[in-house]
Amino acid sequence: MGRLNGKVAIITGAGSGIGRASSLLFAEEGAQVVVADVNEAAGRDTVQQIQAAGGNALFVEADIRQAAQVEAMVRQTAAAYGKVDILYNNAAIEIRGSATQLSEADWDATMGTNVKGCWLCCKYAIPEMQRAGGGVIINSASTLSYRVADERAAYVASKGAILQLTRSLAMDYSKDKIRANCLVIGPIDTPLLAQSMADSGDAQGVMDWLLDASLLGRLGDPSEVAKVALFLCTPEASFMVGGPIVVDGGMLVH
Numbered sequence: 001m002g003r004l005n006g007k008v009a010i011i012t013g014a015g016s017g018i019g020r021a022s023s024l025l026f027a028e029e030g031a032q033v034v035v036a037d038v039n040e041a042a043g044r045d046t047v048q049q050i051q052a053a054g055g056n057a058l059f060v061e062a063d064i065r066q067a068a069q070v071e072a073m074v075r076q077t078a079a080a081y082g083k084v085d086i087l088y089n090n091a092a093i094e095i096r097g098s099a100t101q102l103s104e105a106d107w108d109a110t111m112g113t114n115v116k117g118c119w120l121c122c123k124y125a126i127p128e129m130q131r132a133g134g135g136v137i138i139n140s141a142s143t144l145s146y147r148v149a150d151e152r153a154a155y156v157a158s159k160g161a162i163l164q165l166t167r168s169l170a171m172d173y174s175k176d177k178i179r180a181n182c183l184v185i186g187p188i189d190t191p192l193l194a195q196s197m198a199d200s201g202d203a204q205g206v207m208d209w210l211l212d213a214s215l216l217g218r219l220g221d222p223s224e225v226a227k228v229a230l231f232l233c234t235p236e237a238s239f240m241v242g243g244p245i246v247v248d249g250g251m252l253v254h
């Protein structure tokens with residue numbers, strides 16, 4: 001008996017990294033998973049992996065910056081599976097740059113994906129959760145919601161905003177039995193982190209710094225975030241709401 005049997009989960013950014021690992025785990029635990037991504041090939045690949053493992057998934061191409069596409073994503077989910085129980089707002093981008101280095105397009109792309117995209121998914125999925133009598137929202141924050149790294153002004157600002165958006169969601173929708181929490185994620189071995197290190201111009205230096213800052217002396221695996229996300233979706237997490245849940249290998253201890 002899977003821990004998510006009968007549950008319908010939308011996972012954004014499910015074509016890569018933590019979103020893919022979460023999709024595979026949620027499907028393994030019996031959920032019907034909507035793999036949402038702007039990258040069609042990557043999303044379809046995740047669906048194929050889920051189906052090869054005997055799970056149930058549907059790919060929906062959606063750019064979460066676009067309201068019409070998010071609305072269609074939720075509509076397609078309800079049409080295919082009848083409801084939405086879980087919304088995992090995982091998709092995000094990181095564009096390197098200090099305040100003066102960033103272009104307006106960089107700023108808009110980052111805030112549009114990481115903050116507005118999260119809000120749009122909530123805006124359209126929450127009414128479905130209300131209809132279903134409750135739900136779970138998981139947002140993706142970061143250790144960079146609390147501390148800063150150089151030349152990441154837009155990303156850091158966007159991840160700070162996720163903490164407060166999560167609290168707002170918890171405040172407004174707990175009465176509808178919708179539990180919103182966010183994951184405070186440390187360095188995880190994904191394409192996003194690899195790109196971030198490459199963009200720094202000193203990938204080895206950044207890696208050395210990360211390994212030193214992590215109390216466990218290693219990067220996290222995407223599956224280690226997926227397992228915490230899974231826990232948040234189960235009744236065992238019934239008293240957890242509005243919180244930042246730290247999954248960071250000890251980065252914030254320093």
Ligand SMILES: NC(=O)c1ccc[n+]([C@@H]2O[C@H](COP(=O)([O-])OP(=O)(O)OC[C@H]3O[C@@H](n4cnc5c(N)ncnc54)[C@H](O)[C@@H]3O)[C@@H](O)[C@H]2O)c1
Pocket residue numbers: 012013014015016017018019036037038039042062063064065089090091092093113117140141142143185186187188189190191192193
């Ligand atoms: N990897 C880390 O070290 C780390 C650390 C802290 C926080 N996080 C957070 O974890 C989450 C997942 O990160 P990851 O490392 O797995 O990233 P990733 O780059 O491996 O995957 C992100 C996915 O999001 C998709 N995406 C990007 N823009 C989109 C859009 N507009 N609409 C729909 N999909 C879009 C991409 O196509 C990609 O498949 C992000 O919110 C990230 O900020 C990651």
